[in-house]
Amino acid sequence: MQMPLSLQQAVERELGGASAQEVRRAALALSRRYREKGAPDGESFLTSEAEMRAYAVFRMPGTYAALVRALELGCAAGLAPVRTLTDVGCGSGSALWAVRTVFPGLERAHLLEREAGMLALARRLFAGETGCAADFAQGDMRSAPLPPAELVTASYALGELRPEEAEALLPRLWEAAQGALLLVEPGTPEGHARLRRWASALRALGARVLAPCPAGTQDCPLGETDFCAFTARVERTRLHRFLKEGERGFEDESFAFLLAAREAGAPPPGRVLRRPRVHSGFVELTLCREGAVRPAKVTRRDPSFKRARKADDGDPWEET
Ligand SMILES: C[S@@+](CC[C@H](N)C(=O)[O-])C[C@H]1O[C@@H](n2cnc3c(N)ncnc32)[C@H](O)[C@@H]1O
Structure with a gap:
């Protein structure tokens, strides 16, 4: 997968006068701070241009x-196309671009971000796009108005709040979500643990979890030491490879997510939790189904062998 070409070009334009060294140094400083301190706990990590x-x-x-x-997996679980979006902690605007990719009929979007510079960047990146009216509002998601929309998203954003602040915000996000609420966090034990707590809180408000939990799963069957995360493969552009000094032509983004909706949708009976291990005559899968996480071995004689060989983590799984 790659970002839309017009977005890649807009990002390249942003680099304009900046040297590769400068961008690399800033990226290293940023990731070091995230690694050393974890989520920023209410303060901002993204301040300089x-x-x-x-x-x-x-x-x-x-x-x-x-x-x-996450949206594609949501669609497979019954998420209907959306025309309106509210995104909180929008950063440079990933959610707007992603929702448009999956739902080209998106008509209106409201993006909320605390950092003026980040918001200005999101606005500039989207400036040449047509067909969707986007407004970019500066504000704190803990207190700013949240316009109702068919889809509300918070991507890698709620984890930046203190736990009690994120929990206090959930009912407001849910109230704004006329159709569905999508929360994305890093694919780490901490990211999963947060989503697990938020899933319970949202269920208590009447939400139905469309994904990733399979149909009928009320409580996450994973123990405290295990976690549920998925991978999205991103092809690196030449610029990306050069700046990252990476040899590989791709990178794997590990993420955890929760898609809660007002309608029950059609969650699959099972889901592939880890990258399948393909051997010559069989495939080893880790499946979440019927309220339990279990390994499964699919052999060549099995009708689902072909499907298992091609399966990816996150894919819905049905017995054949
Ligand atoms: C890790 S970035 C994620 C950006 C984007 N959602 C994405 O997925 O790429 C988190 C963003 O949330 C913003 N943020 C953090 N706390 C916020 C708050 N209280 N109100 C609004 N935005 C906030 C940060 O400024 C930052 O841009």
Whole structure:
């Protein structure tokens, strides 16, 4: 998967006068701070222009890909196309671009972001696009108005709040979500643990979880030491490879997500949780189904062998 060409070009234009060294240095500083301190806990990590540009170059392709994959899995579980979007903590605007990719009929979007520079960057990146009216509002998601929309998204954003602040915000996000609410977090044990708590809180408000939990799963069957995360593969552009000094032509974004909806949708009976391990005569899968996570071995004689060989983590799984 790759970001739309017009977005790639807009990001390249942003680099304009900045040297590769400068962007690389800012990206390294940013990721070091995230690694050392974890989520920022209410304070901002993205303040300088260089860091914001670095975010668009290095993180946006991954967060865009995670959002597209989560939305596609949502569609397979019955998420209906949306025409309106509210995105909180929008950063450089990944959610807007991802929702448009999956739902080209998107007509109106409201993006909320605390950092003026980041918001300005999101606005500039989207400036040449037509067919969707987007307004970019500066504000704090903990207190700013949240216009109702068919889809509300918070991607890699709620985890930046203190746990009690994120939990206090959930009912407001849910109230604004006329159709569905999509929350995306890093694919880490912490990201999964947060989503697990939020899933319970949303269920208590009447939400139905369309994905990733299979049909009928009320409580996550994973123990405290395990977690549920998926991968979105992003092809690197030449610029990306050069700036990242990477040899590989792709990178894998690991993400965790939760899609809650007002309608029950059609979640699949099972889901592939880890990357399948393909051997010569059989495939090893880890499946979440019927309220349990279990390994499964699919052999050549099995009717689902072909499907298992091609399966990816996150894919719906049905017995054949
Ligand atoms: C890690 S970035 C994610 C950006 C984007 N959603 C994405 O997926 O690429 C988190 C963003 O949330 C913003 N943010 C953090 N706390 C916020 C708050 N209280 N109100 C609004 N935005 C906030 C940050 O400024 C940053 O742009």
